[in-house]
Amino acid sequence: MKRWMIAGIVALMLGQGAHAAAPQHWVASWGAAQQIPETNNLLPQADIQDATLRQVVRLSVGGSRLRVRFSNAFGTQVLTIAAAHIARSADKATPRIVAGTDRVLTFDGRPAVSIPPGADYLSDPVALDAPALSSLTVSFHLPQAPAGQTGHPGSRATSYYVHGDHTADADLPAAGKIDHWYQLTGVEVVAPPAASTIVAFGDSITDGHGATTNGDDRWPDILAARLQGASGTRNISVVNVGIGGNHLLTDGLGPNALARLDRDVFARPGAKILLVLEAINDLGKLSREDVRAPAQHTQLVADLIAAYRQMIARAHGQGIKVIGCTVTPYVGSDYYHPDAASEADRVALNQWIRTSGAFDAVVDFDAVIRDPAKPERMVAAYDSGDHLHPSAAGYKAMANAIPMGVLR
Template sequence: MKGRIMMGALALAFAPAVFGATPQPWVASWGAAQQTPEPGNVLPQADMQDATLRQVVRLSVGGSRLRVRFSNAFGTQPLVIDAAHVARSADKATPRIVPGTDRTLTFDGRSAISIPPGADYLSDSVALDAPSLSSLAISFHLPQAPAGQTGHPGSRATSYYVHGDHSADPDLPGAGKVDHWYQLTGVEVAASTGAATIVAFGDSITDGHGATTNGDDRWPDILAARLQASSATRKLAVVNVGIGGNHLLTDGLGPNALARLDRDVFARPGAKVLLVLEAINDLGKLSREEMRTPQQHAQLVADLIGAYRQMIVRARGQGLKVIGCTVTPYTGSDYYHPDAASEADRVALNHWIRTSGAFDAVVDFDAVVRDPAYPARLLPAYDSGDHLHPSAAGYKAMANAIPLGLLR
């Protein structure tokens, strides 16, 4: 009995040290939504076998300590990474790193990790001076090609791959190039008081189709730069979880919006604001291949509103402020060739976004990029040329139209 009392006393004595310590707060500073890459965006298995991948990402908020989140979300077998490094990128358009900045990443103190199918895995934190808006080169070696690739095709950034373990090399001469990200979903930085993350959730217009490769000129990129330019908003990070071809109601390219909220939004540390720009693909898909009845059009709008309400209630349950963004014009698009009924659906949905009061705030992207003379179309100066996606100038106008006070 005395021994049991002594053990109990020891357990209580050690409890404050184990359970009472304040955990290090973190915020997501960069991120990308994950999906199974479609066939045209898969890296050939031979190129992933015994391969080093070096992928360049741009932080929003900087810090002196960071950790990297790897993903096997769509893998069918464990993913083994047996070496991983992070460094400052010397040039976003090359695999070179800044000398003296290379850091070895570990996982629970080990250099290798096996990530179960369907899971993400955080590295241990590492000390690295990474200023806001700086670019990181994240390198890791795969001894075996993934069984089921997990990635983000719309990187708008160049990645590099070579055979063998070259994860610590200062350059990768002769490396293959591909404008996609693989098995990489986030970078988190040690947070200061008041830091938070804004999550930009959407489809290809958030993902940045039509933006400049390695140019960091998607609307979430420009928003991040605006936030860093003001001392009042410098602690706010921006994570872009747009997926090209994404839908609210059905799986398109990547899981539907409701299916990916937990992984792409709620799992991001520090997430406090959710910007939602979705539904253009749902609207266009309905009558892309055949005429639909007025009842089917009305049902689609009702279903989209229901999906928005689901996103709002779930996000508020996680403590997030939810900002709705109106759907931009797409009349003239050769992909969806919308008719008057499709445009009426968009107008009705935007009216609900603007006037329902369901969101905590609204950003009227439609009003920003539409042609005043032809409101169903993009302004020519803001049109990438396909009459569906804004140009780099259009994305800049969208980012500049967001009142920063809504995000604080």
């Protein structure tokens, strides 16, 4: 009798487990790396006091249930958000929203949240039909200006600000405009269990210097569109965490690459592939102002390789595949004016990326955009004009050269 009762209880428990709701599978669909904005990229304190910020972002994979990740990563005091809304964008070059799509964001059921300094904070999930590659507006009211702004200057997207709480307004016709993002680091969606996220990690070439404002034509944007164009890859999202001026080894514009892995890569839900395109700023910085001894060039290449190995080891520890991207040509750059020794460093580093076997796969961006007759330079059609950053055509060529097979 006792055995029968125990068996019945076990069967009941198993039955309840079988009918329990499966946990939701969240993936990052849009994101941006955070940094302390330079002085010329800060919003004036007077403009952001008692102000609504409306910012436009583009998803990669779509979904019908979303949440937003806000950031106070570089704040020195608590950041208070008094109200927040999300909606479909009616026009990504304006603050207008699609009628009927406005949704209130809450935080543990409350309309306001106080985010501690150094922290990110997720909103509660909200129901909103947001197709793949659609644009959303995220609007939030700040009663007080942030003590230490956190942002992403290289948004290549226009944001809007106006005094007062206008988070629910269908349009902000009198708003000020600025082409940066602030206090906003991610939008995540509920996706099928097989869905995953690619994190594109790099400097201004990944961030999209030279791309079209509100044009979504950076190479990660085009890669996201390619993935949505094939049935076998529509569950793969792309998050761009490039920072203009970023370095592998030292802090530049934004923290160094190793310092930001946890926040910018490992914290992204669904992250399974890391695409790394970094080192051009390290290479250029070494001899930008002075001629360096051969031993210093040798040491730099060794240090860069060691940093790559650190990134690979740490990513593998999180179950993330790492794809190394070769460093693109930059001879002729008026900013770095690289000499023969700098070019030799780039060639040596690229040779290691291609042949070491340290990466799980390699994407040869160098081979895609270099001039066959002058391989130390970009081909003219892919050069933005500064001989350092690709043009929109160059970014398209880079994205189209990535083999889909390595991303599945």
